Amino acid sequence: MTKVIKNGTVVTADLTYKADVLIDGGKIIEIGPDLSGDEVLDATDCFVMPGGIDPHTHLEMPFMGTYSADDFATGTRAALAGGTTMVVDFCLPSPGDSLLDALKVWDNKSGRAACDYSYHMAITWWGEQVFDDMKTITEEHGINTFKHFMAYKGALMVNDDELYASFKRCAELGATPLVHAENGDVVAELTAKLLAEGNTGPEAHAYSRPPQVEGEATNRAIMIADMAGAPLYVVHTSCEESHEAIRRAKMQGKRVWGEPLVQHLVLDESEYFNEDWDHAARRVMSPPFRNKQHQDSLWAGLASGTLSCVATDHCAFTTDQKRYGVGDFSKIPNGTGGLEDRLPVLWTYGVETGRITMNEFVAVTSTNIAKILNCYPKKGAILVGADADIVVMDPNAKKTISASTQASAIDYNVFEGVEVSATPRYVLTRGYVAVDNGELKAKEGHGEFVARDPNGTVNTALSKWKDLTAPRPVERTGIPATGV
Ligand code: DUC
Ligand code: ZN
Ligand code: ZN
Ligand code: ZN
Numbered sequence: 236m237t238k239v240i241k242n243g244t245v246v247t248a249d250l251t252y253k254a255d256v257l258i259d260g261g262k263i264i265e266i267g268p269d270l271s272g273d274e275v276l277d278a279t280d281c282f283v284m285p286g287g288i289d290p291h292t293h294l295e296m297p298f299m300g301t302y303s304a305d306d307f308a309t310g311t312r313a314a315l316a317g318g319t320t321m322v323v324d325f326c327l328p329s330p331g332d333s334l335l336d337a338l339k340v341w342d343n344k345s346g347r348a349a350c351d352y353s354y355h356m357a358i359t360w361w362g363e364q365v366f367d368d369m370k371t372i373t374e375e376h377g378i379n380t381f382k383h384f385m386a387y388k389g390a391l392m393v394n395d396d397e398l399y400a401s402f403k404r405c406a407e408l409g410a411t412p413l414v415h416a417e418n419g420d421v422v423a424e425l426t427a428k429l430l431a432e433g434n435t436g437p438e439a440h441a442y443s444r445p446p447q448v449e450g451e452a453t454n455r456a457i458m459i460a461d462m463a464g465a466p467l468y469v470v471h472t473s474c475e476e477s478h479e480a481i482r483r484a485k486m487q488g489k490r491v492w493g494e495p496l497v498q499h500l501v502l503d504e505s506e507y508f509n510e511d512w513d514h515a516a517r518r519v520m521s522p523p524f525r526n527k528q529h530q531d532s533l534w535a536g537l538a539s540g541t542l543s544c545v546a547t548d549h550c551a552f553t554t555d556q557k558r559y560g561v562g563d564f565s566k567i568p569n570g571t572g573g574l575e576d577r578l579p580v581l582w583t584y585g586v587e588t589g590r591i592t593m594n595e596f597v598a599v600t601s602t603n604i605a606k607i608l609n610c611y612p613k614k615g616a617i618l619v620g621a622d623a624d625i626v627v628m629d630p631n632a633k634k635t636i637s638a639s640t641q642a643s644a645i646d647y648n649v650f651e652g653v654e655v656s657a658t659p660r661y662v663l664t665r666g667y668v669a670v671d672n673g674e675l676k677a678k679e680g681h682g683e684f685v686a687r688d689p690n691g692t693v694n695t696a697l698s699k700w701k702d703l704t705a706p707r708p709v710e711r712t713g714i715p716a717t718g719v
Contacts, residue, residue, distance in 0.1 A: 236273045237264075238666060243278025243627060246593045247285065247617050248602035249294035256283055258623040261528060261665035266619060276661050276668070278627045282593065285615050286320025286350075286662065287578050288622035290608060291470055291494065291546035294324050295344050298550070299568040299576040300559060304644050305551045308347040308719075310574060312677040313549075313596055315669040317575035318626035318706040321351045321614055321685065322549075323604075325382055330360035330391070334368035336447040338376060348682030350664045351624070353610065355380040355413055366652060373408045374561055377686025379609055380468070381405055385452045386417035386521065395459065404461035406697065409689030411607070413468045416452035416477060417444060426565050437515035437584060439566045441523040449522050450476025457484045457491055466490035466693050468607065471548050473499040473522040475532035482541040490693045493542040495533040497577045498649060500545070501584050506649075516557040518648050519567045520548065534590050535628040537599055543607065545599045547573035547582055551645045571649045575641055578626065578636065579655035587656050609691035627661040632673065635656045644673060 240256040245266065250510060255270040256263060292314075295306040305313065307324075314322055324345070328337035334356055345352055356378050358365060372378050383398055384391040393401070398414075405412045425443045434442065453469055457480055460467035472478055472493035484491040504526055506518045536542030550570025560567025573580075580599060585591040587717070605615025612621050634655050638648040662670035669677045 238274045239270050239272030239278060239624065240276045240278050240283055240627060240661070240667070241270070243281045243283040244664045245617050246282045246597055248594055248598040251593060256617065256625065258663070258666045261304055261623055263617065263619055263621050263623050266617065273587070276627065278660070280629070280631060281660055282628045282630065283598050283617065284626050284628060285617055286626050286664065288321045288323070288598045288604040288614060289314060289319050289547055289549065289574060289577060290544055291548045292322045292324045292574060293548070293550035296325065296327055296550065298570070299566070301548045301552065301556050301568055302572060304553050304556065305549065306347065307345045307352070307667070308349065309642065309644040310549065311349040311352070311682055312675065313575040314660050314677050315350050315664060316576040316642045318628065318662050319350070320624035320626070320662065320664045321353070321354060322574070323353045323608065325357055326354040327357045328359055333364060334480050338372065340445065345682070345684065347679050349669065349677035349679055350682045351685050352682050353608070353685040353687055354378050355382045357384070357391070358393060358397070358401045359384065359391045361393065361400055369410070370408060371406050373410050373689045377684070377688070378690070379410045379687045379689045380413055380680050381410055382413040382415070382470070384458065385420055386415060386419035387424045387638060388419040390678050392419040395455070398456065399463055402460050402465040406463050406465040409694040411466050411468055411694065413470055414452070414456040415471070416449055416456050416469055418448040418452045420700045421448050422477040426644045430563065430565065435521050435562055435564055437512065437564050437567060437718055440519045440567065441465045441504055441507050443565070444521055444523050446474035446476045446525065446529065449474050450480060453477040453480040457481070457489065459633065460491055464697055466697060468492045468494065470494050471496050471499070471522055471546070472533070472542060474525050474529045478532050478542060481534070483703060484597070490697060492544065494544045494546050495536065495542055495572070496546055496548050496644050497580050498547070498571055499524060500530060500533055501580060501651060502529060512561070513554055513557065516560060516567050516709045517554065518571060518649055519557070519564070520550070520571045521569045534585070537585070537591050537595065543599065543603045547578065549574040551643055553645050554647060565653045572643050572645055573649070575643055576636055576650050578628070578666050579658050580650060580653065582628065582657045583655045609687045610685050615684065623663050625661070625663040626659050628657050628658040630657045632660065682719050
């Protein structure tokens with residue numbers, strides 16, 4: 236049974252044109268004028284774009300004494316409702332645990348996914364077993380990205396010697412390291428000081444993690460990655476200090492990418508000064524929301540290409556879970572939702588305002604991510620042979636965001652009351668119509684794991700000058716561009 240998306244305007248990361256899209260067996264089989272198929276999806280007045288890829292989610296993750304409330308079933312339903320057709324979730328071994336055991340735990344959860352998914356593997360400790368497991372994970376399990384927490388001291392944080400060892404291992408394997416860049420030692424000091432002075436409310440969370448801790452850690456990670464001969468992906472870039480470090484690194488030819496979150500682009504630090512404790516605590520995440528100057532920096536980064544992807548860091552906790560931190564802000568589980576809202580909110584605040592073009596919107600929500608994570612053009616593309624992961628965005632279908640109508644399992648939404656100017660008319664996940672004329676029909680268990688090979692373009696290029704004991708070859712400046 237073929238399906239055809241008719242009368243729409245195809246928007247990709249580099250082109251905008253009128254065409255129909257024909258789908259069979261979960262793949263795009265033809266793109267062109269006047270196509271016909273067994274089932275017709277009418278895209279009149281709509282934009283036909285690659286489905287969103289969220290490169291940063293935490294579904295059913297054990298964290299800060301509890302589990303994030305959206306699991307693979309509700310989280311991926313939420314994703315599809317908002318036009319996201321693939322999520323990349325963080326597989327999190329506890330310090331001391333084998334990476335392969337953690338992978339089994341995640342595989343047990345992800346069978347319920349309604350859209351396709353992949354994993355980043357977290358490196359939360361260092362030892363010979365981790366060194367060995369990294370090879371197995373990369374070569375046999377289709378995971379080419381390893382995440383490192385430079386914060387959460389005493390829990391998930393790794394130190395510089397561990398970062399350097401792991402980044403070198405990534406370079407050997409053709410994998411890409413990711414960092415949560417905040418100086419965990421300074422955050423721990425500031426947290427203790429604030430609590431000792433009686434600053435126990437959610438607003439103190441922001442004071443405990445100023446932009447400087449993020450800027451310092453981003454710079455440090457970039458330099459360590461450079462010495463290790465590895466590229467670097469900086470998750471949740473929230474401030475100018477971190478963006479500046481990434482921008483400078485890019486201008487020097489280093490392969491470094493930054494990922495702002497849609498929450499940081501739109502919501503600011505004033506949220507923490509709301510007199511309602513619940514309101515403020517629901518917005519506690521790390522890094523915290525920043526002021527308008529930082530937001531302007533992030534928007535400029537998306538427009539200029541110095542920042543590459545927009546994610547959510549979807550790590551949703553209910554109000555009851557947030558209340559673990561009454562009387563001590565450092566016990567408020569860190570994280571917010573956003574999976575369902577990323578595309579409509581970014582469209583409204585980015586495309587509608589003229590800050591970014593429609594093509595840039597596709598690049599930062601899908602195509603760049605697929606290229607960096609090495610699953611392009613299976614994902615992130617409207618091309619013959621690509622998976623039929625497609626969002627048909629209706630730029631005239633407004634909606635007011637409300638927790639009462641969301642798919643996510645939590646009892647509030649940080650974007651409550653925001654009127655978005657565009658919502659999906661159809662969302663297809665490998666050809667299955669999961670949003671049909673605006674109606675959510677996500678199918679639990681439909682999602683498949685997306686294996687991502689090591690040695691993407693960038694890693695292959697970098698391997699030429701990996702050995703820093705030798706003089707650095709001059710061809711370094713001649714590394715072919717990947718366009719992201
Ligand atoms: N930040 C959050 O806010 N939640 C999950 C982990 C993280 O780094
Ligand atoms: Zn993080
Ligand atoms: Zn995260
Ligand atoms: Zn299916």
